[in-house]
Amino acid sequence: MKYVDEFRNPAAGKKLVARIREQVAALGRTAADPIKIMEVCGGHTHSIFKFGLEEMLPDAIELVHGPGCPVCVLPVGRVDDAVFLAEQPGVIFATYGDAIRVPGSQKSLLQAKAEGADIRTVYSPTDALALAKSNPDRDVVFFGLGFETTVPSTALTLLQAEAEGVTNFFVFSNHITIVPTIRAILDAPDLSIDGFVGPGHVTMVIGTEPYRFIADTYQKPFVVSGFEPLDVLQSIVMLLEQMQAGEARVENQYRRLVAHDGNATAQGAMAEVFELREHFEWRGLGSIEESGLRLRDRFAHLDAERRFLVPALAVEDPKACQCGDVLKGTIKPWECKVFGTACTPETPIGACMVSSEGACAAYYNYGRLSTLPVLATSGA
Amino acid sequence: MDSPERHPLFQRIEKHRRRSGRVRENVVVQAHGGGGKAMRDLIEDLVVRELGEPEIDEDQAFASISELGARGDRVAFTTDSFVVTPLEFPGGDIGRLAVNGTVNDLAVGGAEPVFLSCGLVLEEGLEIDTLRRILRSMGTAAREAGVRIVTGDTKVVPRGKADRMFINTSGIGVVPSGVKLSSRSVQPDDVLIVSGRLGDHGAAILVARGELDLDTDIPSDTAPLNDLVRTLLDAAPVHAMRDVTRGGLAAVLNEIALASEVGMVVDAQTIPVRPEVSGFCELLGLDPVHLANEGRLVAAVPSDSADAALAALRGHPMGADAVVVARCRPEPAGVVTIDTGFGGERILDMLVGEPLPRIC
Numbered sequence: 116m117k118y119v120d121e122f123r124n125p126a127a128g129k130k131l132v133a134r135i136r137e138q139v140a141a142l143g144r145t146a147a148d149p150i151k152i153m154e155v156c157g158g159h160t161h162s163i164f165k166f167g168l169e170e171m172l173p174d175a176i177e178l179v180h181g182p183g184c185p186v187c188v189l190p191v192g193r194v195d196d197a198v199f200l201a202e203q204p205g206v207i208f209a210t211y212g213d214a215i216r217v218p219g220s221q222k223s224l225l226q227a228k229a230e231g232a233d234i235r236t237v238y239s240p241t242d243a244l245a246l247a248k249s250n251p252d253r254d255v256v257f258f259g260l261g262f263e264t265t266v267p268s269t270a271l272t273l274l275q276a277e278a279e280g281v282t283n284f285f286v287f288s289n290h291i292t293i294v295p296t297i298r299a300i301l302d303a304p305d306l307s308i309d310g311f312v313g314p315g316h317v318t319m320v321i322g323t324e325p326y327r328f329i330a331d332t333y334q335k336p337f338v339v340s341g342f343e344p345l346d347v348l349q350s351i352v353m354l355l356e357q358m359q360a361g362e363a364r365v366e367n368q369y370r371r372l373v374a375h376d377g378n379a380t381a382q383g384a385m386a387e388v389f390e391l392r393e394h395f396e397w398r399g400l401g402s403i404e405e406s407g408l409r410l411r412d413r414f415a416h417l418d419a420e421r422r423f424l425v426p427a428l429a430v431e432d433p434k435a436c437q438c439g440d441v442l443k444g445t446i447k448p449w450e451c452k453v454f455g456t457a458c459t460p461e462t463p464i465g466a467c468m469v470s471s472e473g474a475c476a477a478y479y480n481y482g483r484l485s486t487l488p489v490l491a492t493s494g495a
Numbered sequence: 496m497d498s499p500e501r502h503p504l505f506q507r508i509e510k511h512r513r514r515s516g517r518v519r520e521n522v523v524v525q526a527h528g529g530g531g532k533a534m535r536d537l538i539e540d541l542v543v544r545e546l547g548e549p550e551i552d553e554d555q556a557f558a559s560i561s562e563l564g565a566r567g568d569r570v571a572f573t574t575d576s577f578v579v580t581p582l583e584f585p586g587g588d589i590g591r592l593a594v595n596g597t598v599n600d601l602a603v604g605g606a607e608p609v610f611l612s613c614g615l616v617l618e619e620g621l622e623i624d625t626l627r628r629i630l631r632s633m634g635t636a637a638r639e640a641g642v643r644i645v646t647g648d649t650k651v652v653p654r655g656k657a658d659r660m661f662i663n664t665s666g667i668g669v670v671p672s673g674v675k676l677s678s679r680s681v682q683p684d685d686v687l688i689v690s691g692r693l694g695d696h697g698a699a700i701l702v703a704r705g706e707l708d709l710d711t712d713i714p715s716d717t718a719p720l721n722d723l724v725r726t727l728l729d730a731a732p733v734h735a736m737r738d739v740t741r742g743g744l745a746a747v748l749n750e751i752a753l754a755s756e757v758g759m760v761v762d763a764q765t766i767p768v769r770p771e772v773s774g775f776c777e778l779l780g781l782d783p784v785h786l787a788n789e790g791r792l793v794a795a796v797p798s799d800s801a802d803a804a805l806a807a808l809r810g811h812p813m814g815a816d817a818v819v820v821a822r823c824r825p826e827p828a829g830v831v832t833i834d835t836g837f838g839g840e841r842i843l844d845m846l847v848g849e850p851l852p853r854i855c
Contacts, residue, residue, distance in 0.1 A: 167839015
């Protein structure tokens with residue numbers, strides 16, 4: 116595939132890994148005292164596992180899989196609300212595919228669908244708007260999910276619905292923003308992250324400036340990265356270079372797509388349609404201030420939370436589930452009490468086990484080869 | 496006075512009763528499944544004529560035991576139901592799938608397919624023209640595969656009780672003596688060969704549903720494998736063979752690895768995938784190894800016979816892209832891994848459910 120294969124060249128990958136080994140040696144770090152690098156975005160997690168990057172890296176580098184999988188951080192209560200909306204008479208509930216299996220307190224959307232709810236998998240909010248137009252006698256609710264990567268497309272679709280006077284299209288917004296999330300991780304008392312592989316797609320929208328505080332205030336190197344294996348490896352090289360130089364800066368590895376200022380049109384649409392919620396609940400991380408987005412009053416007539424009497428109950432995360440610790444990087448997925456026993460991809464308890472971007476699902480599906488020896492040596 | 500039988504009016508009616516049936520409606524109606532004249536019209540005008548099987552019998556077909564016995568020493572029997580949206584898609588339709596699917600189930604067991612049945616469940620309102628095209632396509636597919644559709648059944652259900660039409664086909668084949676294939680008999684020094692490019696059917700159906708707004712036509716790979724299988728079996732010793740259908744290559748390899756308790760390493764670089772399918776998967780976060788196929792097989796052969804097997808497959812029009820995709824090893828038994836081509840190795844498991852596109 117043109118424009119993709121160039122970034123999957125094994126020879127170039129081996130060179131980067133060799134460079135990383137030199138850097139780690141120069142930094143004097145070892146497996147006992149590893150350099151912890153968090154990749155914030157689920158897309159990176161997916162890439163790391165798909166290409167087996169963890170296996171290639173020296174033991175002195177530990178990758179921590181961050182909270183940037185929008186499906187994984189969706190709290191139980193919001194899934195219950197989604198099921199509630201999907202079960203309203205006359206509603207067509209339109210959702211991205213990977214949200215459909217996330218467990219709620221009673222059931223997932225997949226179970227609700229089997230019980231008769233009209234739930235459709237869509238690939239974009241415009242697909243959902245098209246559903247609304249072709250089903251004028253039904254109410255179509257779109258499950259708005261994701262960070263700034265997907266917010267602009269939801270915003271533009273709402274603007275289109277408003278302009279066209281569509282009255283049967285609603286958005287159930289669970290959109291979230293990346294910066295407060297990273298701040299929450301940085302403020303966690305047990306934080307031990309040395310640097311961040313920053314999200315590529317989100318940054319394409321918001322630009323690199325919003326991350327400045329991470330370097331300035333928290334003194335952590337931050338490199339915005341592309342999603343191909345060479346991108347991720349090169350970003351790690353750049354992080355280690357900063358550490359070697361004793362610096363903490365925001366750098367952009369993903370220059371072929373990410374501009375310093377981001378995308379002004381997308382930012383404009385987001386700002387026009389959405390505003391920050393005071394609080395938003397995250398699975399495993401609790402409530403984070405100003406991290407969620409809701410529709411502005413001007414779009415109240417298109418807001419599913421105002422059109423329907425959504426229960427909006429806060430539901431505690433399942434007790435056995437340690438998704439939060441996994442998302443913060445304080446434990447590895449296989450160190451969770453229920454990993455691979457009660458919680459498997461077939462019977463997920465936490466959302467990290469559902470999405471292919473979730474750290475637990477990735478370890479369960481792809482990682483046994485590398486984690487089994489770890490289990491053996493750690494005596495777990 | 497003439498006897499009533501000779502009266503011209505009576506003769507006219509009798510002639511009319513015996514004339515071959517013709518469907519006058521534009522769509523399937525409940526009467527077409529009601530057992531009366533409308534049903535006879537449907538069967539004569541569509542099923543018999545379009546399948547091209549004048550002797551098809553709705554009640555039962557008879558086969559000579561001695562004729563079957565001359566072709567092998569075991570009878571293979573299989574059944575499969577076909578539901579697909581849309582009914583027609585680039586490269587095929589539900590009728591062609593229904594023939595090839597059952598033919599392939601027999602073929603990869605080493606059987607030579609002989610007879611098929613055709614059970615139709617039609618939803619009221621299905622366009623007769625569509626049904627006619629699909630039955631004609633079934634007839635063509637059966638002739639291409641060298642099987643005969645010898646019996647069938649037709650039911651009509653009220654509108655909303657089925658998704659336009661469902662087809663069930665059962666098939667009978669004969670296994671020549673000496674042919675013995677089993678997913679349990681794969682050896683640690685076998686290699687696994689795939690007969691062609693993967694993921695075409697799964698991608699074709701997803702694109703043909705028109706929900707993706709993609710401006711591409713990926714044709715399904717639906718095709719009968721029986722001739723290719725015979726070519727392969729004549730050329731090399733084969734331990735196991737499977738058609739790669741739902742669940743894709745990942746599912747088939749895992750099933751074989753578990754059944755034979757061998758390990759397998761897939762070489763990601765050698766998996767044959769059409770560039771359009773590869774791009775399609777990148778776009779949606781899918782993996783071609785999980786997508787369905789309808790005309791591809793995987794065969795386990797001893798590594799020293801790999802070249803002979805590949806040469807035979809590649810000499811056949813259906814096997815031009817055949818390639819070794821995986822190698823067996825004793826340990827870890829029952830586990831399939833993939834060498835990513837990037838220096839890493841990871842587990843390649845079956846999907847839990849359907850392939851679901853990722854958000855971003």
